Amino acid sequence: MDINIILLALRSIGDGEIRPKIKNLGLLYDINGIELTPEKINEYKENDLLITTSRYSYPACSVCNSTALHIIFECPTCKGSILTKDDMIVHYECNHIAPAEEFKHGDSLYTCPKCGKQLSKVGIDYGRPGFGFRCEKCKFITQYPVIKVECDNGHVSNIYDLNMVIVEGYKVSSMANNLAKMYEELVTATKTLKDYGLDADVLCKVTGTSGVVHIIPFMIKDVDRNVVIDHMPNPNDAVQWFKIIARSIDLPNVLSIVVTDKPIDANILATFNTSRIRILYNKDGLRLSELIVKEVLRMVEDQI
Numbered sequence: 092m093d094i095n096i097i098l099l100a101l102r103s104i105g106d107g108e109i110r111p112k113i114k115n116l117g118l119l120y121d122i123n124g125i126e127l128t129p130e131k132i133n134e135y136k137e138n139d140l141l142i143t144t145s146r147y148s149y150p151a152c153s154v155c156n157s158t159a160l161h162i163i164f165e166c167p168t169c170k171g172s173i174l175t176k177d178d179m180i181v182h183y184e185c186n187h188i189a190p191a192e193e194f195k196h197g198d199s200l201y202t203c204p205k206c207g208k209q210l211s212k213v214g215i216d217y218g219r220p221g222f223g224f225r226c227e228k229c230k231f232i233t234q235y236p237v238i239k240v241e242c243d244n245g246h247v248s249n250i251y252d253l254n255m256v257i258v259e260g261y262k263v264s265s266m267a268n269n270l271a272k273m274y275e276e277l278v279t280a281t282k283t284l285k286d287y288g289l290d291a292d293v294l295c296k297v298t299g300t301s302g303v304v305h306i307i308p309f310m311i312k313d314v315d316r317n318v319v320i321d322h323m324p325n326p327n328d329a330v331q332w333f334k335i336i337a338r339s340i341d342l343p344n345v346l347s348i349v350v351t352d353k354p355i356d357a358n359i360l361a362t363f364n365t366s367r368i369r370i371l372y373n374k375d376g377l378r379l380s381e382l383i384v385k386e387v388l389r390m391v392e393d394q395i
C-alpha cells in the first residue's frame with residue numbers, strides 16, 4: 092500500500108487506539124481460490140447455475156447470526172482476558188505453582204521463588220502438572236479458563252448460547268455447464284456484431300419486473316427492443332421451456348430467441364407466445380457464433 096495512504100489513515104485515527112482484531116469473514120464459498128459470499132451464491136442458485144446437493148450447519152452469534160466468530164479465554168476469578176500459557180511447576184511443600192522459568196534453573200536444579208528451597212526430585216519435591224493458563228491481572232493459574240465467543244460485531248456470548256445456521260452445498264448445474272461451453276462462441280458473436288456497430292453483450296444481468304436478476308447468456312440492446320439469445324441443445328424438456336417462458340414474462344420488453352439443435356415437439360411449441368419467443372433451429376449445424384451473427388444481421392436488415 093502507498094505510504095501516503097498509510098499516513099492519511101494514521102492521521103484519521105487521531106487519539107484513537109489501533110487495536111488488533113481477528114478478522115474473520117464468516118461464511119464464504121470457495122471456488123478454486125475465488126471467494127463468493129452466500130448472497131452471490133444464492134443469486135447463482137436463483138439463476139439455476141447451481142443445484143443444492145447437501146446441508147451444513149455452523150454456530151452463529153445469537154444476537155446477529157454472524158458466523159465470523161472467535162474464541163476468548165477468560166480468567167475464572169477476575170474475568171481478565173490477558174492470559175499466558177506456560178509449562179507449570181508446583182512445589183509440594185509450600186504449594187506454590189508458577190511457570191517453570193520462574194523456578195530459576197541453576198545447576199540443573201530448580202529453586203522455589205516463594206520459599207527459596209531447592210527442588211530435587213520430580214514427583215517427590217515438586218510436580219509438573221503440564222501447561223496452565225495464568226491471568227496477567229490476578230496471577231490466578233488454571234487449566235480451564237472460561238471459554239467465550241465473540242462475533243465480528245463485538246457480541247460476546249457463552250459457547251452454548253450460540254445459534255446454529257444451516258447452509259447449503261452446491262454443484263454446478265447443467266445449465267451453467269452449457270453456458271460455459273457456449274461462452275466462447277458467444278464472445279466471438281459479440282465481437283463480430285460490435286464490428287457492425289451493434290451493442291451485444293455476453294452473460295449480462297437484467298432485473299425483471301419482479302425484481303429477480305436474470306443472467307442472460309447473450310443480449311443485443313440496439314435493435315428496436317432488446318433481444319436475448321439462449322442455446323438449448325435439447326429442446327424437448329418442458330422444464331427448460333418453463334424457465335424461458337417465466338423469464339420472458341418477467342422481461343416484457345425483450346424478444347427471446349432460442350437456438351436449438353433439434354426440431355421442437357409441436358406440443359411444446361403450442362405453449363408459448365411466438366411473438367415473444369422465437370425458435371431458431373440450427374438445422375444446418377452452423378457454429379453458434381455464425382448462426383447468431385447471421386440471424387441478428389437479418390433482423391437488423393428487416394428493420395431498415
Ligand SMILES: [Zn+2]
Nearest residue numbers: 152155242246
Ligand atoms: Zn453478533
Ligand SMILES: [Zn+2]
Nearest residue numbers: 166169226229
Ligand atoms: Zn484473573
Ligand SMILES: [Zn+2]
Nearest residue numbers: 182185203206
Ligand atoms: Zn516453595
